[in-house]
Amino acid sequence: MYRIGELARIMGISKRTIDYYTQIGLLNPVRTDSNYRLYGEDCIKILEMVEHYKTLNMPLEEIKSSIKMLNSDNGIDKVKVEKHCEQIAILMGHLKEEIKVIEPILQKLNQTEKEMLVNKLSSQGVILAQTLLLLFD
Structure with a gap:
């Protein structure tokens, strides 16, 4: 404590x-x-x-709601799960847009900088992909 x-x-x-x-x-x-x-x-x-x-x-209210849902001992509330999945989809859409915006900048990186960035992102991406696979299996 x-x-x-x-x-x-x-x-x-x-x-x-x-x-x-x-x-x-x-x-x-x-x-x-x-x-x-x-x-x-x-x-x-x-x-x-x-x-x-x-x-x-x-937003903090959504964070609070998500944490409540994850920590709930009650049965699964299908509506809340669907809303949470929609929020994840929206976040993924925002990330896709951010990648489009940053793509021209990424093209200017040298090979070493690109490799460092790919290594950092790929480990996080692998974790995300594994989590999503576990959720939807």
């Missing part, structure tokens, strides 16, 4: 951000007898998901 300052340091975010995420219900710390908030490993996983979704420019 981590106090807010420790969690902020580990995750590289501000205590104020953690406070905000706690206020909106993304994080659910345990209160000690002396009223300190303690954050567990589940909070670290949630913060990692939040940071990931933020890099995809997903």
Whole structure:
């Protein structure tokens, strides 16, 4: 269990951000007898998901909804799953558009720069493809 300052340091975010995420219900710390908030490993996983979704420019309310859906012990809500898949499709469309915009810049890179970029993107792409295959198998 981590106090807010420790969690902020580990995750590289501000205590104020953690406070905000706690206020909106993304994080659910345990209160000690002396009223300190303690954050567990589940909070670290949630913060990692939040940071990931933020890099995809997903609004915080959608992030909250997605995390709620992923952590739900209840049965699968087909409508929410479909909405989440639609959001993923929209993000993929945005990425496709960004690739079109950056393509002329990529053409100007030398061979070493291209190889570095391909290596970085291909490892992330492989992970994404594996995740999608697992989801749809």
